[in-house]
Amino acid sequence: MSLSERMRDHAGKPDRTVLDPTAAASNRQVVVTDAVAELKGRAQDALFARLGVRLFDSTLTEEQLQAFIAQEITELMSSTTVPLSAAERRRLVEEIIDDVVGLGPIERYISDASVTEVMVNATDRIYIERDGVIEQTDSRFVSTDHLRRVIERIVAQVGRRIDESSPMVDARLSDGSRVNAVIPPLAVDGPVLTIRKFARDVLRIDDLIHLATLNLHVAALLSASVRGGLTVMVSGGTGTGKTTMLNVLSSFVPEGERIVTIEDAVELQLDQSHVIRLESRPPNIEGRGEVTIRDLVRNALRMRPDRIIVGEVRGVEALDMLQAMNTGHDGSLSTIHANGPRDAMARLETMVLMAGVELPSRAIREQIASAIHLIVHLHRFRDGSRRVTQVSEVVGMEGNVITLSDIYFVDYSAGFGPDGRFEGQLRPTGVRPTFSDHLADVGIVLPDEMFGGHELSASGSGW
Numbered sequence: 001m002s003l004s005e006r007m008r009d010h011a012g013k014p015d016r017t018v019l020d021p022t023a024a025a026s027n028r029q030v031v032v033t034d035a036v037a038e039l040k041g042r043a044q045d046a047l048f049a050r051l052g053v054r055l056f057d058s059t060l061t062e063e064q065l066q067a068f069i070a071q072e073i074t075e076l077m078s079s080t081t082v083p084l085s086a087a088e089r090r091r092l093v094e095e096i097i098d099d100v101v102g103l104g105p106i107e108r109y110i111s112d113a114s115v116t117e118v119m120v121n122a123t124d125r126i127y128i129e130r131d132g133v134i135e136q137t138d139s140r141f142v143s144t145d146h147l148r149r150v151i152e153r154i155v156a157q158v159g160r161r162i163d164e165s166s167p168m169v170d171a172r173l174s175d176g177s178r179v180n181a182v183i184p185p186l187a188v189d190g191p192v193l194t195i196r197k198f199a200r201d202v203l204r205i206d207d208l209i210h211l212a213t214l215n216l217h218v219a220a221l222l223s224a225s226v227r228g229g230l231t232v233m234v235s236g237g238t239g240t241g242k243t244t245m246l247n248v249l250s251s252f253v254p255e256g257e258r259i260v261t262i263e264d265a266v267e268l269q270l271d272q273s274h275v276i277r278l279e280s281r282p283p284n285i286e287g288r289g290e291v292t293i294r295d296l297v298r299n300a301l302r303m304r305p306d307r308i309i310v311g312e313v314r315g316v317e318a319l320d321m322l323q324a325m326n327t328g329h330d331g332s333l334s335t336i337h338a339n340g341p342r343d344a345m346a347r348l349e350t351m352v353l354m355a356g357v358e359l360p361s362r363a364i365r366e367q368i369a370s371a372i373h374l375i376v377h378l379h380r381f382r383d384g385s386r387r388v389t390q391v392s393e394v395v396g397m398e399g400n401v402i403t404l405s406d407i408y409f410v411d412y413s414a415g416f417g418p419d420g421r422f423e424g425q426l427r428p429t430g431v432r433p434t435f436s437d438h439l440a441d442v443g444i445v446l447p448d449e450m451f452g453g454h455e456l457s458a459s460g461s462g463w
Contacts, residue, residue: 104150105139106195110177113200117239120193123147129239132384147191151181160282169282172265173198202269205248213241213378214388215426217450218408221391224446225374226252228439229331235344236378241386242335243267243311245378249333253307260300262293263311276303293317297324310334318351325371341375341392345402348372362400369394369402373435379410381422388426393433405431407451428452 109115109128117129123141127134141147155162155171162169167186171179176198183191205219214222225232226249234249236242250270253259259275261268266279278300283290293310294317300308301324312335313321325332338344345368352364377390389410395403406429414423430452439446 103154104141104146106150106193109137109139110173110195110197116197116199118193118195118197120147120191122190122192132380132386144190147193148183151183151191151193154179155181170265175200176267176269178265178267198267199244199269202247203244204251208245208248211385212425213386217428218388218391218426221407221446221450222249222374222376223252224439224444225435226250226331226333227254228435228442228444230373230435230438231325231330231332231371232374232376233344233372234333234335234376234378235338235341236335237337237339237380239386240378240380242378245376245388246309246311246333246335249376250309253331257306258304259307259309260303260305261309261311262296262300264293267311268309276305294320297321300324301329305329306331308332312336313348313351315351316355318348319355319357322348322352322367322371326367338377341377341390341404344375344377345372345394345404362397365400365402366397369397374433375404383416383421385422387422387424391426393435395434405433407431407433 103110106118106120106126109118109126114130115128116132117134119127119129119134120141121127123144123146126137126139126141128137129135141150151162154173155169157174158171160169160171162181162183164183164185167183169181171181173179173195178196178198180194181191205223208214209216209219222232232249234242234245247268247270250259250261250268250272253270253272255272256274257272259270259272260278261270261275262278262280264280266277268277278296280293280296281289281291293313293315297308297310297317297320306329308321308324308329309332310317310321314337321332321334336344336347338347345365348368349361349364352359352367372394375390375392375394376388377392378386379389380386387410388408390406391408393405393407395405397403408426408428411424411427414425417423428451432446432448432451436446
């Protein structure tokens with residue numbers, strides 16, 4: 001039979017084309033998945049309608065919530081055709097508990113110790129940072145309302161609020177993780193949530209050496225500087241590890257000294273016993289009750305501190321901090337956003353001017369030069385590593401200019417290796433810091449080999 005005859009014969013018969021069984025199974029899976037997602041959404045809506053504001057207080061135990069959820073799902077199962085096994089039903093209950101009393105689809109990333117940051121750009125665009133590299137996930141929120149409820153639950157736990165009149169908020173989770181949320185009308189495409197994870201295992205100086213964030217010589221210099229009562233400023237951009245470095249520096253403060261920490265959101269984890277932690281507070285719904293970093297710095301001076309540690313100086317509190325450092329509170333520590341040590345000095349001067357004081361530039365620079373002894377600058381490279389790239393001493397004033405002297409610098413000429421990792425190392429400039437004599441007076445001697453000669457480095461990828 002010819003091809004044309006076979007085609008004519010086949011034209012009058014029903015189509016017996018056999019579909020790919022894999023594709024058919026995939027289509028069935030998509031249908032079931034969509035149905036389960038719809039079921040989850042209906043269960044959530046029913047629970048929120050039933051419990052209302054009770055979800056945001058502590059009157060309900062986890063067992064009570066689980067009982068409510070199980071009951072709602074049982075009632076919903078009677079009106080759905082989605083086939084679920086007992087194991088699938090248990091998993092569905094767990095997922096809805098995460099959605100209702102937890103953080104929904106980002107709960108697992110908060111629990112993952114390898115994830116350092118979670119970024120929610122939209123209901124279906126959730127990114128995480130792992131090992132310094134940002135990647136997109138396949139997780140998603142059920143709806144904009146679902147994401148909004150998670151944000152409201154977070155901020156309600158710390159006594160803060162977010163609504164159309166106050167559409168931007170900083171808060172923290174129960175484990176200390178830092179949270180920033182922005183909702184419409186400021187966020188045009190819907191609520192945005194950013195969570196900077198709070199490290200469960202605090203990095204120590206040995207960890208930073210192993211990760212090649214710094215080397216043994218720089219670690220010894222920083223330890224000696226803090227123990228010797230020098231004021232150290234940590235500079236760097238966003239996400240470069242300034243708070244982690246500040247925490248490491250704080251560990252060098254001798255036991256028994258009275259330490260007062262001042263932060264916007266508590267992040268520092270100090271091992272010393274004589275520590276007082278202060279946290280700023282935003283205004284309430286009536287616009288009253290605000291306590292700023294500047295207020296806390298002023299109050300700290302009345303608390304007989306040996307050391308004042310400011311989590312980040314970013315505004316008019318710079319003036320009060322400098323005055324404290326120049327009036328018998330040496331050895332203080334802080335961080336600042338800057339592109340380098342020189343930029344850090346310029347930013348400090350600008351922030352002092354923001355306080356509205358009528359001071360000439362030279363007077364402000366003299367205060368800065370007298371208060372700050374050492375600047376440690378951090379940089380985040382494109383391979384995700386975070387490294388100390390510059391350690392500079394604030395020498396003093398020459399005319400109207402603050403003089404800086406580099407003690408260590410990173411060797412950029414090494415570039416990136418075949419594996420994409422940065423291969424540059426910290427190297428000494430050969431300049432011995434002028435504060436060596438001060439450290440020697442308090443019994444801390446810095447050997448000459450720390451500032452020249454053979455480099456003692458460590459291998460690693462940066463943190």
